Amino acid sequence: MPQTTSTPRRALLVLAAGLALPTASACSIDMNNQPLGVNNGAGSIGDDGAGDGGDGGDGDGTASAEPAVRVQLRRLTRDQYARSVQLLLGADTPVPDGLPPDAQDHHFTTVGTGPLPVSSFDVEQYETAAGTLADAIIDDEARRTALVGCDPAAGTCLDDFVDAFGRRAFRRTLSDAESERYHALAQGTASRFDDPWQGVHAVIGSMLASPNFLYIADIGEPDPDEPARRRYTSVEMASRLSFFLWGHGPDDALLDLAEQGGLVEPDAIAEAARDMLAAPAAREGMGRFFAEWLSTEAMAAQTKDPAVFPTADATVFASMASEIQHMVDHVVFEQDASLLSLLDTRTAFVDETLAGIYGMDAPAAGMTAVERSDDDPRIGMLGTAAVLSLTSRRARTAPTLRGIYVQQRWRCVELPPPPPDVDVELPDNPADEATPATMRELLEEHDTNPACATCHAVVDPLGLALEHFDALGRWRDQDLGLPIDDAGKLGEAEFHGLQELVAILREDPEVETCMVRHLYRFSTGHVEQADIDEPAIVALADDFAAADGRLSEFLPALVSSTAFRTFAEVE
Template sequence: MDERCPHPGRSRARLLGFSAAIAVFGASVTACVGVIGDADDGTGEAESLVLAAPALPRLTAEQYRNTLFDLFGPSMPKAPLEDDTKPFLFYNIGASSTTLSEFGVQQYEESADAITRYAFADPARRAALVGCEPAAPGDACVEGFLRRFGRRVLRRPLTSDELGRWVTVSQTLADPSAWEGLRLAVSGLLQSPFFLYRVEVGVADEASPGRRKLTGYEMATRLAFLLWNQAPDDALLDAAEKGELDEPEGVAVAAERLLDDPKARAAMQTFFRQYLDLGRIDGIQRDPAAYPYFTPTIADAMRREVELLVDDVVFESRGDARSIFSTRKTFVNADLAALYGVDAPGATPSTFVPVELPADGPRAGLLTLGAFLTMNAHETRTSPTARGKYVRERVLCLEVPAPPPGVDTTLDPPMGDPKTVREQMEAHRNNPACAACHQFMDPPGFLFEHFDSSGYYRTVFEGDLPIDSSGDLDGKPLANARELAAVLETEPRVGRCMVQQLYRHAQGRVETKGERLALEDLASRFESASFDFRTLLIELVTHDAFRHIGEEESP
């Protein structure tokens, strides 16, 4: 078994139960690895849809905690876990491709122990959880609870062997009482690889050689973790048991129910936070003497502004999802209203209100809002390179290669007369080792030069130097960020990029060349739905590329 999978530890629950679960897991799953596919290089044509092997991701920290909150309540202990990683933007991809350390395994053990001690220490809590009072270790009460609870934890019914093993654990460790044995059995279940990893290996599909069709329970798992960012509830598992998730129509019905729940909004915010890289706002600071509008709390307000904008476009208005890069509508509190210079009746430091940015003003869309402008700037100056790189990678899904080894990417401080950032960057654009990448990134980045590193709009650079905000996007001359927003409003690559990013997030890996047709098909459906993001989610979860996987590669 791959080393990234959990392995037995030292607790009594593990000695009698967890090691057996590992053995079953190893026998059932060929390898606990994440397949990161080759990114599409844009060459050639895929003749048919060829799906990749399963990724088998570990639960992210957020998915783990969301699931346990649902089982035990939000007041349960929150033990530390190993940090998630996000290669290719998303934690799901990191969960598919990174190795869990031995210390990480120990943290899962300590978390399970703390949670079960909390749940079973209080008679009222344990009675609410179990639903009955054990008369003896391993009795019908214990067995019935482990059957019900095990289905929620493993996201499928326990086999008779599994149920028997966990009942035996509860009997063997029933010291001083049946309750303690049951607690340790639950602790062991929470350390099972079938809980910590999403085991979605499917069954052979006779109608489609080379593919495996996900079972109903595997589809329930995929749906729940994509649309709720947590494990499926009983209703979704019941739908799987009835066979309702075996066909696209049943999957669509289930997905609509999940999307109507508030948990779906939180899950989609998780996706957009990673897609838009909002985590980089954390810890941003500016010198208040140089940037008087950058208050101590404005970075949090900038993040909240984007979250409200996403929620409005995706769930409230269900408009063109691409409009987050071009709309003049946004949501501001008092601090943001002052930074943007807009009237916002009713706004306070803690209250956000919708506003319409002026039609003749400099701002339109997310790329002119404080979050983007500050997190893609240095502490004391702007960064056309960082801003242009974001446009290329996050908005258009174009690859920007890393700088060649040994190349100095810092700007020398200006000597003599003051210089604008554009003038200071001449050295990079004239250096043959840097020129190609900077000519790719900087032209769209220069469009934001009127916005300083706090997101404030300025008309002159320090020393009263005039600001040149002209640039271009792939050879199309543009005067400023507003003109870029107008281009992005109808730019086909924006919609296709959203599809690609959602696909990677949902699959827990980068798409392969063989999945090009799936992305093209989903992009076409997205366009036909007027770029309604909720419709895209339904199209994705009912698509063959989501409901099937490729055959496991031979070792």
């Protein structure tokens, strides 16, 4: 039976793991100068201390003859870590708290977290999490039996588990040297504690604390079609596809396909992507893209001034975020419609809480689809209480924030931060004030202040067109008893209200290109550079238009593109 205390296991884990995680700010390494023991042949990015320390060569003790290239390392986000752990250990496996935090860049954690350096404290957090997960499996007879599938004391069961689990955890078959080291770790630990399950524990803990699990390593191979570029290997493509479309590492079937060389040619990659999009995991994995792009977690976490909105509690904001998820599922996955249809869909999702905000009859139970009439001034994603509330302040609307949301999330316009000496807070101007002013009047100062005018000219007119919706997203005819002017402007186009704004955005080519940019950034983990990636963005925008904005057609084109399959050789 397993030991009743985890203390010996934890001590053993720290000794066994011997992590060599990168702690510098650089996120790439030279294959011929390998602080992580990068393995050209096997794809290993480090010796995990499960044996003699490795040789840092090609996996069999010989030095690599391949020219030096840069190995791009991307750290798993917390969501990718959690989903990968549950793929490995079981969907109901509780993921430990206290992991190193993510960072967002251009809205996405895949962009912001990937290049983050890892501190010694982060290493300890990963080690602790790995030990906690190993404890959870070994201390639960049903879990450990389901995971291992045989008696680790019998025959080759323990060695077979090492190789099978290592393949899934490292997202590739273990090299001979790695297999030998982990076999020695498992057998040695089992012998030391006179318990084969302790050998299983040591392997789980060591592998989940390994950089081979915690990092996605893009090494690549020479591209015969484009000598100036390297293409990702078939096995690397399995990880690129699975983390993008599913949010976790590849399953055994995808690894089988990859190790047979089935993810090299563009047509084969596109076909694999179609199969992956048909799997239930795609809705969950791509759901992370929508959550970060649209900021649904912030929607659920917001608060309002209780003196102004006394009923706006956590339940209200949870319902708001839930409507966004239901809308995305309905438009993108159930209808297989264009991403742009999120702008002008007439289908709302309403529960008892949201019905009060929208002035509708409450549904019988739960979140219910409701079709809005053509003359309803509320339309699409921008008309949801979630977006309108998120882009407001605690007591009043914030046209500037609403305009920024439209420009950044839907048009990918880069806006500089406000000057440090400018006060960006506007007075709440409560209704009992002697001289109330509309938000449009309060924002007029932006037009006269040279430090503000340039940026606010491209955001304020968009948000002011939404002033008929208050800070909770409710319709109103007046602002503090004063009439509302919902005139707006986008470029040279003038309009009134949400419906006319949406009609302009629906035909705006910048919106289509912005969708492509967001998906490119989320999928590749980096922000495009004008002199390198922009031609690819233009070509992908054509693919997006040809697919009528449908993810089922565009994503296979994206992942089979040169931009996703290859990367520039570093001189």
